[in-house]
Each structure stands twice: as structure tokens, then as C-alpha cells.
Amino acid sequence: MTETTDSGRTAVIVEDDAELRHLLVDVLEAAGFSTVSVGNGIDGIQAVLSHQPMITTLDVNMPGIDGIEAARRIRAASDTYIVMITGMGDEADVVLGLTAGADEYITKPFRPREFRARIDAMLRRGRAAAGVGAASAAPVRTQEGAAASFPSAPGTSAPATAPALVSQAAGDQLVMRETGAVEVPAQDGQWMAHRNLRLDLDSRIVLIDEDEIHLTRTEFDLLGALLESRRRVRSKADLALQLRGESYVTTYFVGDADKRAVEAHMTNLRRKIGDNPAHPRFIETVRGVGYRLTAETAPPPA
Template sequence: MTETTDSGRTAVIVEDDAELRHLLVDVLEAAGFSTVSVGNGIDGIQAVLSYQPMITTLDVNMPGIDGIEAARRIRAHSDTYIVMITAMGEEADVVLGLTAGADEYITKPFRPREFRARIDAMLRRGRVAAPAPVRTQESAGPSFPSARPAAAPVAAPAPAAAPAAPQEVIVHEAGATGTGALELHNGEGQWLAHRNLRLDLDSRIVLIDDTEVDLTRTEFDLLAALLESRRRVRSKADLTLLLRGESYVTTYFVGDADKRAVEAHMTNLRRKIGDNPAQPRFIETVRGVGYRLTSEVTPPPA
């Protein structure tokens, strides 16, 4: 989801097609953005208001409110760059999208290089900053309601709240012992530790011994989730929802493509931390279920 980004270089992806959503995440993270991805317009509006991203991509045809209406509501509160992505390429459709507040309009199908080039060109052009949005109500953070009335007004929350942590976070004070024990150092940051691997939740720094490991945002979030869960198994579906920011919503569909994406991210994470799946030191695979931390005690050789 560490990322080589600053706090202002964030992108929100609003797309109901899981495979395309993952593609957009990969392209934007490769371009140096932190990403927040959701699958419908209401959640997209809430994510934009919570994270105040530099760029927002909107699918036009989505369940609930469509991308055009989502763009109108977003533009009323945010000056984020809006990129409309749709299969409808008629002139009237393009005009409608731009009138709703879009800065760029990309028709499907498109190639990742084209998408990246259009994003870069849009950012080079720049535009006159919109007046500061008028906030009518404050909120503690992002909200993804399960009931989604089509015309529900969206109130703007406090700017750039940090993403909520997973529901179950088990952390031991420094010096705790036991299988898979983690540590919370209250002096500087919140460090989670397993063997010689340490992770700071505040600065998003990962260290093995004293060497920093460069992870993407997604890889960092996966590792943090496993460290927080200790020996509790995290399924691929569970990790998919966590990465989407939907870990506390039970109605979202998780398909095979989502699970394969988690497997790919886990492969990259293991490679970067030097973990061999055949003889894991940090993360072990629970076949047919998911992943968990290894035991603190190394088993004797067979």
C-alpha cells in the first residue's frame, strides 16, 4: 500500500470490475501513488472525501450511483483530478463526463501505457486550483455503509484521516514473551516485531536487523496484517478485503482474480524480506486457507 510517495500523492480508484481495479492499482502504484480502491460510487465518494487524493478514477457504469453523479458530488467538495473510465466513447458521453467535473476521459479497452501517459500528461498540464471546499460536517474517517440510498447526501469529513486499522489487533508490550509475540514500543512509533523483522506502523518502515526493506503500500499492509494477527490465519479473501479497505464489510464479492492478486503480492513480499516458502522464517502458508506468522521457535530439522 513502504511506498515512495508523499502524503499528497494518493489516488482513489472507483471501479466495480475487480481485474481492471487491480490493473489500475498496479499502474498507479508503479507511477509512485499510494492507492485506495473501492467497488462502487458511494464508497468512492466517501474515500475521496476522507483521503483527499491527487487523482480519482471513476468507472461510469457502476451499481448504485453512476460515475457521472459520483463526479458531480466529488467535485462539490474536492479539487482532485477526476479521470472517467468507460466503454461509452460517443461525443455526447464525453461532454457529459467533462461537464460533471472530469479532467480526463479514457475509453475501454485501453493499454496500461496509454493510461499512464494520459495521467502524466494531465498532471503536466495542471489547472487552476478550485476554491477551498466548504465542509458542512466533520467525520472521524472513511465510512463504507452497507445500506446505500441512491440519493443520500454526502457530508465532507475532516481532511486526510488515516485508514482504520483491522478490527482485531493483538499487540504485546515490549518484553512480552510467547509464541509469535509482537512488541509495541511506545517511545518512538509503534513497532511490531517477529524474529529479526520489525515494522513501524507510524513511519511505515520495515527493518530486517538494521537494514531497511523497500515495500510497496500493498506489501507493507499485508505484512502489517500478518504481524498484527500473529498465529491467527488470514485467508486470501480476508486479506483482499483488508487491502480494499473493506475488512469490516461482509457483503463484498471476492473472486479468484482477487485471490491470485494476493498470492502475487505475497510472492513479491517474501522475495523482498528473503523468506523461502519451502522453509519459511517469517510467513508460512496454511494450505487451502491462507497465511500466518511462523512460530518463534524454529522446529528441529527432520
């Protein structure tokens, strides 16, 4: 394990290829991160729990526990950004990685500048929308009703003795709340609505009726983009660039893997909001083009 000691911006690199591991260390340290690098998934999980990094990179194919399983275990305990690194053309790896909780993916072989650009775009999107890097403490209400405070930096998790909590970004602060009772924020936020689905850009809360739906950062951003566009069709390439924090410019490359990633996120989003693609209530597919919201009228019969 190699390690530097900057507690502000930390990255954990989980990669069994020593040459690639050293390359990732060089790129991330040049970007201002302190790094912790390990060669297998088990050590990677422990490193994330110990160092609470802002970013974690995971190779998919590793001995012992692979990157997909490592991502699932890390996501269950940490809010770190997960970047999957996959072999060229491994469609299943991309889909499985995103389903396991990855925020971004890089396909091999890649250039250091591309990796740096993807990381920068991911963090740019996160700072604008999810308060990444906030270090303030947020109040937590325990089961007994007593207030406590826990650090709200990305990756921070409550002790095992604390009640079950979910994290919800609100402005520049990551607020920890008990699961169950949903506190609907005041109506002065940036609420958008479609039928009985509501989304608040400030608190990053999604409600169907009064039930809160817990989405990943990318799923939330995808739903927000569609709500903003209403009935205007958003192509997969357009959505892929927006999720990467880039404007739609013809010189930007959007490959098939990017479009498949949008499809995977859309599948997960639809599952969570209970939307049947065959009889959509919220989001409809425009074949050969992309996605848009359904009409405001009553949903089609099932």
C-alpha cells in the first residue's frame, strides 16, 4: 500500500496491475489528491472504511473479490465517488458496475488526460449538485430523540450503534436523517413536478405522493434533466454529456459505452420510481432517439 498524508482530498486506488496503479497515483496526486493504493478488493474495502476518501477507483477484474462486489460493499458503507475501470468492450461490466453503485467508469486503455477530465467533470457536477467535499457537521436525531452531530464529508458513515440513517445532500451540506419519516422541505426550494412525482433541486429529495424515493447522484441528475426538459426529447448522447458535466458540443465524443451507461441508469431509475417502460407513467422512450416525460394526462391503461 502506498500512501500520502493529506486529509483534505483523499483517493483510494484499488488496482492489481502495478503499472496502472502507479499511473493512477500520479494522475490523482497531480490533481491535488493524497492517495492510498492497494492491489485487491478486500484491502480496498478496508482502505475506504479507514480513510473515508472522496474518490475510489476500482478495477473490475481482480483476484479474490472483484470490483463489482467491492463496489457493492463500499457503497453500503460509504458515500465515496466510485470510478470503475473496465476492460475495453466489457458491456456487462459497465452495467453491473453502475448497478452496484458506481458513479463513473473508464474503459481500458485510456489516456491520463481522459481520466483526469472524467474525474474533473464528475467532481464539478457533484459540487454543483450534491455538496461534495462539505466538511460541516449535520444534526442527527437518534431513536431516543437526542440530537447528535456527525461529520458530513463524503464517505462518512454513522457508527454501528447509531439508528439506521440515510444521507441526503442539501445545498452545501450532507444531512443525515432517520429512515422512515420523511421531512418534506419548505416549499421555497426548486421543486419540479410531473403527475404525482416531485423533485427538489436544493434538498435533492424525490417524492412520489409523500413517499421518498432514494436515488443515486446520477439517477437524480438524470431525472432532473428530464423534468427540466418536459416533453422535449433528450437523446442518450445529450444525457451522457450532461451527466459528465459537459455541454452538448459536436466535438465531444460519446461512444456506445456512454449510451449504454445512460440506458443502465434509466433502467435503475425506472425500477425505483415504479415506472413500467411498456406502460410508462413518468418517462417514455422515443425509439431511436432518447427519452422524454409522458404527457400530463392520465396514464395509459395497463
